[in-house]
Amino acid sequence: MTRFAFTLEFDGTPFFGLQRQGDGPSVQQSVEEALHRITGEDATLHSAGRTDSGVHALAMRSHADIAKDIAPFRLMEALNAHLRPEPVAVTACEVVADDWHARFSCIGRAYEYRIRNRRAPLTLERDRAWLVTRPLDAEAMHEAAQALVGRHDFTTFRSVHCQSDSPIKTLDRLDVSREGDAIIVRTAARSFLHHQVRSMVGTLSLVGLGQWRREQVAEALDAGDRAALGYNAPPQGLYFVKAIYPGEETP
Amino acid sequence: MTRFAFTLEFDGTPFFGLQRQGDGPSVQQSVEEALHRITGEDATLHSAGRTDSGVHALAMRSHADIAKDIAPFRLMEALNAHLRPEPVAVTACEVVADDWHARFSCIGRAYEYRIRNRRAPLTLERDRAWLVTRPLDAEAMHEAAQALVGRHDFTTFRSVHCQSDSPIKTLDRLDVSREGDAIIVRTAARSFLHHQVRSMVGTLSLVGLGQWRREQVAEALDAGDRAALGYNAPPQGLYFVKAIYPGEETP
Numbered sequence: 286m287t288r289f290a291f292t293l294e295f296d297g298t299p300f301f302g303l304q305r306q307g308d309g310p311s312v313q314q315s316v317e318e319a320l321h322r323i324t325g326e327d328a329t330l331h332s333a334g335r336t337d338s339g340v341h342a343l344a345m346r347s348h349a350d351i352a353k354d355i356a357p358f359r360l361m362e363a364l365n366a367h368l369r370p371e372p373v374a375v376t377a378c379e380v381v382a383d384d385w386h387a388r389f390s391c392i393g394r395a396y397e398y399r400i401r402n403r404r405a406p407l408t409l410e411r412d413r414a415w416l417v418t419r420p421l422d423a424e425a426m427h428e429a430a431q432a433l434v435g436r437h438d439f440t441t442f443r444s445v446h447c448q449s450d451s452p453i454k455t456l457d458r459l460d461v462s463r464e465g466d467a468i469i470v471r472t473a474a475r476s477f478l479h480h481q482v483r484s485m486v487g488t489l490s491l492v493g494l495g496q497w498r499r500e501q502v503a504e505a506l507d508a509g510d511r512a513a514l515g516y517n518a519p520p521q522g523l524y525f526v527k528a529i530y531p532g533e534e535t536p
Numbered sequence: 537m538t539r540f541a542f543t544l545e546f547d548g549t550p551f552f553g554l555q556r557q558g559d560g561p562s563v564q565q566s567v568e569e570a571l572h573r574i575t576g577e578d579a580t581l582h583s584a585g586r587t588d589s590g591v592h593a594l595a596m597r598s599h600a601d602i603a604k605d606i607a608p609f610r611l612m613e614a615l616n617a618h619l620r621p622e623p624v625a626v627t628a629c630e631v632v633a634d635d636w637h638a639r640f641s642c643i644g645r646a647y648e649y650r651i652r653n654r655r656a657p658l659t660l661e662r663d664r665a666w667l668v669t670r671p672l673d674a675e676a677m678h679e680a681a682q683a684l685v686g687r688h689d690f691t692t693f694r695s696v697h698c699q700s701d702s703p704i705k706t707l708d709r710l711d712v713s714r715e716g717d718a719i720i721v722r723t724a725a726r727s728f729l730h731h732q733v734r735s736m737v738g739t740l741s742l743v744g745l746g747q748w749r750r751e752q753v754a755e756a757l758d759a760g761d762r763a764a765l766g767y768n769a770p771p772q773g774l775y776f777v778k779a780i781y782p783g784e785e786t787p
Contacts, residue, residue, distance in 0.1 A: 374656035405625035408547045
């Protein structure tokens with residue numbers, strides 16, 4: 286068996302998420318079925334992160350073990366051919382060591398959340414960003430966000446469906462910046478809880494709207510209670526942008 | 537009658553173009569029908585440029601004359617409500633002088649052409665960029681492009697359907713730059729011929745692929761013959777990004 290690592294880009298709109306779900310199409314199922322058609326094997330795809338329905342990826346990292354003798358470039362090309370017309374693309378493929386694991390070897394994950402802050406409906410970015418029609422103060426959001434950076438119990442910002450062993454995580458970065466009528470939230474950590482990024486962005490949006498004082502974000506964190514959550518931002522603004530592995534790059 | 541100026545953003549994918557066509561849906565028809573539902577009037581929409589089927593706009597400028605007494609903000613909101621679910625949005629609306637004309641007063645137009653240069657199919661940018669799977673040399677494209685900047689007879693880069701009085705235009709800018717696997721072509725002029733941007737980009741792509749020497753672009757221009765055209769790039773990579781008017785900003 287050879288372990289192949291893949292870099293996946295996908296539009297999450299038509300999927301129920303990256304990982305297989307009982308109830309609908311998933312990126313994992315699409316890739317595994319394409320692998321089956323190419324190799325005749327029933328390989329399992331493991332990925333650096335899980336994503337919700339509607340969430341996108343610019344560079345998800347995944348792996349699968351394949352017995353068939355095939356060069357990485359050919360496997361990438363065949364996967365892309367078999368994945369059409371679904372909006373999933375393999376942008377890189379390489380052979381990795383047998384103990385390299387897309388999920389368990391991953392030491393850093395980065396997400397981006399895109400908000401458009403304007404009255405007009407979205408056209409080119411429909412399903413690609415969260416439209417907030419009332420004015421947001423991005424500077425206030427950035428300042429409030431800094432209370433979340435560091436090692437904390439993120440229970441407040443965790444889905445009830447979260448499967449993580451512990452709600453304690455170290456958030457390395459949570460930056461909010463405005464570029465015209467776009468507001469971009471960039472965040473990085475070793476790992477995140479389920480819904481953590483969307484919960485943080487949703488809560489920060491209340492600060493941006495002036496409905497919450499900045500200190501209330503720290504208070505919600507300290508509460509350690511999902512009921513203290515301000516708001517869970519919708520999935521279509523969220524992008525998985527990077528997974529980091531030892532030796533590849535420092536997080 | 538009051539003249540209203542609109543800034544329009546649209547995804548050109550489902551349209552046969554901005555201007556009304558006999559044979560299919562157009563942005564103009566959508567906006568005029570929305571205006572009719574709001575005002576009961578048969579206003580005509582005039583725009584800074586024409587765009588082909590599949591071409592997008594980030595900030596097209598247009599105008600229409602309306603008799604109904606309505607504030608610009610309310611008109612914008614009503615238009616956006618009536619345009620749903622079509623991918624056309626009015627991002628700004630203001631009252632202008634009766635002699636301000638979206639097309640004839642326009643003294644500068646800017647376009648962007650987006651290429652993704654990679655093997656993998658497009659996912660999030662499907663219908664939003666031109667996928668070129670063989671390696672492109674963006675620097676060579678940029679150097680070759682400079683032969684087109686300035687005042688020239690652009691007959692080579694002109695559609696047979698072009699309605700312009702003269703093929704002589706002054707190209708202010710044609711810059712090609714690479715950002716990762718994206719190649720962006722930025723161009724500006726007082727006005728362009730029909731298909732001019734796509735024809736220039738398509739021809740430059742031949743230089744980028746190494747199929748044409750850089751000097752051949754200048755030779756094709758000098759030929760003044762559509763038959764000397766290298767290639768017409770597809771519409772989905774093209775964006776109308778800006779229209780400039782006297783007093784608003786220098787071009």
